[in-house]
Amino acid sequence: MKLSNTDQKIQVVEPGWTAESVIRSIIGSGVQENAFYVFDIGEVYRRYKEFVSLMPRVQPFYAVKCNDHPTILKLLADLGAGFDCASKGEINKILGMGVEPSNIIFANPAKPASHLRHAASTGVDLMTFDNEMELTKVKALHPSAKLVLRIRCDAEVAQCNLGMKFGCDAQTEGPRLIRAARFLGLDVVGVSFHVGSGCGDPPVFRRAILAARQLFNYAATVGYRFRLLDLGGGFPGVKGSSLHEIAGVVNGALDDWFGDGDVQVIAEPGRYFVASAFTLATCVHSKREVRGAGDKDAAVSHFMYYINEGVYGAFNVVLYDHFHPTAVPLKGCSGKMTPSSVWGPTCDSMDLVLEDVLLPALDVGDWLMFESMGAYTLVASTTFNGFPTSKVHIIVGESDWLQMSAELPVSHDQFVFGSSASALRLGLDAGDEDEAWGPPPRLPPPLSCHADAPPPPFLRDLVAVEPIN
Numbered sequence: 491m492k493l494s495n496t497d498q499k500i501q502v503v504e505p506g507w508t509a510e511s512v513i514r515s516i517i518g519s520g521v522q523e524n525a526f527y528v529f530d531i532g533e534v535y536r537r538y539k540e541f542v543s544l545m546p547r548v549q550p551f552y553a554v555k556c557n558d559h560p561t562i563l564k565l566l567a568d569l570g571a572g573f574d575c576a577s578k579g580e581i582n583k584i585l586g587m588g589v590e591p592s593n594i595i596f597a598n599p600a601k602p603a604s605h606l607r608h609a610a611s612t613g614v615d616l617m618t619f620d621n622e623m624e625l626t627k628v629k630a631l632h633p634s635a636k637l638v639l640r641i642r643c644d645a646e647v648a649q650c651n652l653g654m655k656f657g658c659d660a661q662t663e664g665p666r667l668i669r670a671a672r673f674l675g676l677d678v679v680g681v682s683f684h685v686g687s688g689c690g691d692p693p694v695f696r697r698a699i700l701a702a703r704q705l706f707n708y709a710a711t712v713g714y715r716f717r718l719l720d721l722g723g724g725f726p727g728v729k730g731s732s733l734h735e736i737a738g739v740v741n742g743a744l745d746d747w748f749g750d751g752d753v754q755v756i757a758e759p760g761r762y763f764v765a766s767a768f769t770l771a772t773c774v775h776s777k778r779e780v781r782g783a784g785d786k787d788a789a790v791s792h793f794m795y796y797i798n799e800g801v802y803g804a805f806n807v808v809l810y811d812h813f814h815p816t817a818v819p820l821k822g823c824s825g826k827m828t829p830s831s832v833w834g835p836t837c838d839s840m841d842l843v844l845e846d847v848l849l850p851a852l853d854v855g856d857w858l859m860f861e862s863m864g865a866y867t868l869v870a871s872t873t874f875n876g877f878p879t880s881k882v883h884i885i886v887g888e889s890d891w892l893q894m895s896a897e898l899p900v901s902h903d904q905f906v907f908g909s910s911a912s913a914l915r916l917g918l919d920a921g922d923e924d925e926a927w928g929p930p931p932r933l934p935p936p937l938s939c940h941a942d943a944p945p946p947p948f949l950r951d952l953v954a955v956e957p958i959n
């Protein structure tokens with residue numbers, strides 16, 4: 491079995507290696523110029539295990555929209571996850587991997603008619619709704635659907651509020667919609683919610699589960715026997731965030747209000763599984779010094795750095811996901827920090843990654859690393875202005891690999907062991923010949939920040955010239 495439906499190989503890294511050390515080795519080769527991600531599949535594996543162990547009653551249906559990299563989808567499918575699909579395209583992607591239609595929830599409360607017809611024809615029955623028009627469409631196009639009423643219950647703190655777009659009012663609209671579905675003879679099987687993506691308000695899950703319980707009770711009075719509770723997404727995913735508090739709240743609320751155990755409980759985690767698994771490396775390709783206005787001798791007050799990823803690519807999350815990326819300069823020097831801004835590569839002035847940060851002085855050819863870049867980055871990246879979407883180099887730590895291969899029937903020829911040049915350039919687009927990468931690196935030290943360090947080979951035609959005074 492392959493952990494992907496592509497031929498992409500995965501580098502098994504030795505103990506002690508991290509995404510950062512892999513990045514250092516790749517850029518230390520001097521042949522990599524384009525930005526790239528290092529994706530640690532062990533992180534997704536461990537997070538899946540943590541999710542099901544912390545919330546044993548909750549079955550994850552991964553939100554494909556968050557990151558549809560084939561290796562993520564295949565790994566989660568092999569681990570037994572279900573999938574939350576938002577469209578016909580996502581449904582096809584998941585069915586194409588051999589996942590049963592019953593392991594899919596079409597969790598878009600506003601579905602285009604052709605997508606609804608497609609769900610009907612492929613046997614995807616489980617789907618959400620939050621309004622009467624959707625019920626009318628379902629009645630006409632997929633009358634045997636199993637419907638899940640999406641209610642609104644917003645976290646007080648969340649990275650992205652979703653309630654302004656989806657979810658009916660549980661007290662006023664919920665009962666009316668249940669009655670309308672009953673009148674139409676449709677099968678409503680339960681309740682769903684999404685408290686907001688990147689939830690920073692764990693108690694909201696208790697409020698939402700209670701609101702769902704009340705609708706389960708109401709539904710019983712009009713002849714339904716609800717059997718599914720869908721907790722949606724919202725579980726934070728950045729490096730260092732924890733699921734423990736939310737899990738405690740969820741488990742407590744399930745015990746209190748769904749203690750009898752005959753209700754299937756699912757959730758639609760997206761960012762929790764993938765955010766921390768991706769680290770992005772970007773290269774400074776241009777630089778401007780800004781001096782005080784109107785005085786030619788004024789000191790430099792601010793540096794503008796231009797990197798090869800921006801808001802039309804991976805950093806779309808700055809605009810759409812309210813994400814605040816942190817730049818880690820890989821120079822490894824601790825010199826004077828100067829006020830700086832970091833810009834993407836396009837000609838658009840909106841293409842601003844970091845508006846006002848303190849950074850050490852950087853040169854063209856220096857690299858900035860950004861952690862926790864796996865959620866909503868690749869899926870929404872464009873090639874605006876002709877800049878490519880960053881490629882993905884996949885790694886797995888040796889101990890994760892051992893556990894995964896004991897549990898899953900992984901095919902060994904998909905893995906490359908160690909840190910030879912050929913292992914390091916997997917999935918990337920530079921230096922097709924191993925020789926271009928030099929000898930295989932040992933665990934790499936921080937890159938030199940020595941002022942006289944030679945430029946990397948991909949900058950070899952760049953000739954230093956004396957500045958004009």
Ligand SMILES: Cc1ncc(COP(=O)(O)O)c(C=O)c1O
Pocket residue numbers: 553556574597598652684686687688722723724725758759760761762
């Ligand atoms: C219906 C639905 N489910 C799940 C998710 C995933 O949310 P998260 O990434 O916060 O887990 C989203 C995100 O937009 C969503 O719209």
